[in-house]
Each structure stands twice: as structure tokens, then as C-alpha cells.
Amino acid sequence: MSATFSIQPMGRFAGQSQPVKRPKEFACFSYDENHEFRLDDSSIKYYYTPQIGVDLSKGFNTFQKLDDSKDEHLDSLLKTIMAHEKETGKKIDANVVTWRGMMTKIMIALFEQQDGFEMNATLYQDCIFIEEHNEYKMKSRAKENHRGPRRGPPLEVMQYWGYKFETLSTLPNTWAETSREYIENRENQIVNNKEQYCSVVRTGIGKTVLCLGGEVDAIWDSKPQPGQPINWVELKTSAEIRSAHDMDNFHRKLMKFWVQSFLLGVPKIIVGFRTRDGILVDVNEMETQNIPYTVNSRPGAKWNADMCVNFAGEFLEFLQTTINDEGVWRIRRLPASPTIDVFRVEETGHGNIIPDEFKNWRIKL
Ligand code: A3P
Ligand code: MG
Ligand code: MG
Numbered sequence: 001m002s003a004t005f006s007i008q009p010m011g012r013f014a015g016q017s018q019p020v021k022r023p024k025e026f027a028c029f030s031y032d033e034n035h036e037f038r039l040d041d042s043s044i045k046y047y048y049t050p051q052i053g054v055d056l057s058k059g060f061n062t063f064q065k066l067d068d069s070k071d072e073h074l075d076s077l078l079k080t081i082m083a084h085e086k087e088t089g090k091k092i093d094a095n096v097v098t099w100r101g102m103m104t105k106i107m108i109a110l111f112e113q114q115d116g117f118e119m120n121a122t123l124y125q126d127c128i129f130i131e132e133h134n135e136y137k138m139k140s141r142a143k144e145n146h147r148g149p150r151r152g153p154p155l156e157v158m159q160y161w162g163y164k165f166e167t168l169s170t171l172p173n174t175w176a177e178t179s180r181e182y183i184e185n186r187e188n189q190i191v192n193n194k195e196q197y198c199s200v201v202r203t204g205i206g207k208t209v210l211c212l213g214g215e216v217d218a219i220w221d222s223k224p225q226p227g228q229p230i231n232w233v234e235l236k237t238s239a240e241i242r243s244a245h246d247m248d249n250f251h252r253k254l255m256k257f258w259v260q261s262f263l264l265g266v267p268k269i270i271v272g273f274r275t276r277d278g279i280l281v282d283v284n285e286m287e288t289q290n291i292p293y294t295v296n297s298r299p300g301a302k303w304n305a306d307m308c309v310n311f312a313g314e315f316l317e318f319l320q321t322t323i324n325d326e327g328v329w330r331i332r333r334l335p336a337s338p339t340i341d342v343f344r345v346e347e348t349g350h351g352n353i354i355p356d357e358f359k360n361w362r363i364k365l
Pocket of ligand 3: 234235
């Protein structure tokens with residue numbers, strides 16, 4: 001059994017955007033500094049303006065780096081959903097449950113020509129659960145690391161810059177609870193990306209109700225009463241803009257920034273601009289909701305937010321008509337392919353997508 005969703009012609013996704021729901025956090029979890037799961041908000045970070053002029057490579061040799069080669073499936077997300085359901089005594093009402101990262105790949109597929117992706121999906125109790133296909137992720141990473149000689153710093157160091165910027169821009173407690181010494185010495189803090197705060201939201205695109213889990217980098221102030229919008233902050237680094245060409249690249253990057261933040265309802269993005277060798281030279285605040293206008297106001301815009309939404313809305317509907325029986329399904333886009341293909345790879349069961357613990361709970365409910 002298989003079905004194909006055409007990305008081309010893309011003109012059919014133009015026009016007013018399908019309705020979207022404002023993402024609402026209904027649960028959260030943390031990974032501590034050893035990447036141990038915790039059902040709380042203990043790893044939340046507070047934004048505090050970083051110092052300019054810092055070398056983002058500093059401390060690379062002491063980086064506490066997460067080994068993300070291990071397949072974590074949807075485990076933490078489903079644990080958190082289960083805890084929420086135990087509390088409320090009822091099932092969440094989502095049509096699709098997945099990580100924010102998977103939904104990002106789908107939403108940018110219309111304008112992202114090169115990248116491919118592979119996901120596994122299964123239908124369980126009227127809801128589609130989607131995980132990343134770990135083997136594919138590891139294979140594409142290996143390819144990227146062996147893509148011949150390149151100029152500039154090693155890829156691992158460049159990747160470290162992003163995490164270093166997070167450490168430079170955040171506090172583990174509110175400003176009032178933090179010592180001046182800590183604030184002034186953030187440059188010397190050990191960078192650890194095993195520690196994360198993840199928000200679990202209910203949101204909607206078109207006719208589909210989604211439950212998404214994803215990391216949020218920081219909060220502007222502190223958490224409000226439940227149900228109120230949260231002043232999340234997404235942190236990003238980017239090469240400083242020195243030419244029209246740099247600006248084109250930055251505007252293209254804004255698509256990922258926007259989609260990622262839109263999906264979890266993160267209202268503000270802080271961009272740290274760096275030199276080509278990783279010196280932080282400027283910090284800029286952007287409002288997520290303004291990004292589509294900023295991009296459209298420049299001639300020759302390479303993407304359009306409404307079209308991303310319409311594409312995602314239609315693809316999600318296609319997914320729900322296609323994945324209509326048990327088993328494990330593969331969602332695959334080959335690099336540069338004009339289609340997304342969905343086909344069954346296991347006829348029965350749910351693979352490793354849904355842990356027994358979750359099934360046992362749902363059977364009881
Ligand atoms: P930058 O985005 O500043 O480069 P996120 O921005 O999603 O919170 O991710 C934090 C950092 O993780 C990124 O910082 C980058 O360093 C690294 N990162 C995220 N996604 C990545 C990917 N697909 N490949 C390599 N590094 C990635
Ligand atoms: Mg992050
Ligand atoms: Mg970030």
C-alpha cells in the first residue's frame with residue numbers, strides 16, 4: 001500500500017492561509033544535565049542579554065555534548081502525554097502526535113528543494129504518531145560529515161557556537177535569583193546541550209489537531225497562569241550580514257526560524273550575529289509574527305508563510321486518508337524530489353513508535 005503527495009505545482013498552495021490555532025502548552029518536561037527525563041520545568045532557562053565580543057568557540061574542549069545517535073522514539077513525549085491523561089482522566093484529542101522537528105520538515109518541504117527526510121508513522125486509537133527514522137538521520141549526518149574539503153572552522157565547532165550562544169544568553173534562574181557573579185561569568189560556564197526544557201502543545205493547522213513536543217530555549221520573564229500565552233524566546237546564531245547575498249541567505253534561513261517558532265507559539269526570536277570565525281558581534285530581537293511580512297517586503301522572496309501553512313494543512317489531510325490501518329508506515333521525501341511518498345513497511349503492530357507503557361495505559365482508559 002502506498003500513496004504519493006505532489007509538492008508540484010506549488011501554485012495550488014497560494015492564497016489565504018487555512019485557519020491555524022494558537023499553540024497552547026498543556027504539559028512540559030525537562031532533561032537534566034545528564035539527559036535524564038523529568039516530568040517538570042526544572043530545565044527552563046531565563047533570557048538575559050549576552051555580552052558582545054565573545055568568541056563562541058571558547059570552551060569547545062569542555063563541551064558536554066549529547067550523544068543523539070540513540071533512537072529516543074517518542075518516549076519522553078508519550079510519557080508526558082500519559083501523565084497529563086492520568087491527571088485529566090481522558091485522552092488528548094489530537095489527530096497527529098509528533099515532535100516539532102518533524103512538523104518543521106513537513107512545513108518547509110514546499111520551499112526546501114535539497115533536503116530529504118524519512119519518518120515512521122503508525123495509527124493508534126484514531127491518532128497518527130510520527131517519529132524520525134533514526135537510521136536515515138544517522139546516514140544523512142555521516143554523509144554531511146564526509147562532504148569533502150571545506151573552508152572555515154570544523155563543522156562540530158560551528159555547531160558548538162549555537163549552544164555557546166544559548167549559554168551566554170540565558171540564566172538557570174530568574175534574574176532576581178541569580179548572582180551578579182554568575183551573570184558576569186557566563187562566558188566561562190560549561191556548555192551542556194543534554195539539558196533541555198520541552199514544551200508540549202495543542203495546536204491546529206487547517207482541519208487537523210496536532211499535539212507537538214519541542215525544545216524551547218528560554219523564557220523572557222517567567223511562566224504566567226496556565227492557558228495564558230507564554231513569552232518564550234528562541235535563540236539563533238547567524239553569520240553577520242555584509243552583502244545583498246548574505247541578506248538573501250538570511251531571509252531563506254528565516255523560513256526555518258519562523259516555522260520552528262510558529263509551531264510552538266514562540267513569539268520572539270533573538271538572533272546572535274557572528275563573524276565568519278565565530279565572534280559574537282551583534283544581537284537582534286525579531287517578533288515571530290512579523291517575519292512573513294519582513295520577508296515578503298523584499299523583492300524576490302524565496303518563501304511564503306501562508307503557502308507553508310496551506311501545504312502542511314493539505315499534507316496532513318492526505319496523511320490521515322492514507323494511514324488508515326495498523327502497521328508501520330514510512331513517510332519519505334528523497335532529496336530534491338517533487339513528491340512525498342507514504343508506504344507501509346510493517347503490516348501489523350506499531351513498531352517501536354509506541355511504548356508498551358503507553359499502550360497499557362490507553363487500554364485501561
Ligand atoms: P543555531 O541555530 O544558533 O545555529 P535550536 O536553534 O533549534 O535551538 O538549536 C540549537 C543549536 O543546535 C543550533 O544553534 C545549532 O548549533 C545546533 N543544531 C540544531 N539543529 C542542527 C542541525 N540540523 N545540524 C547541526 N546543528 C544543529
Ligand atoms: Mg533549541
Ligand atoms: Mg535555538
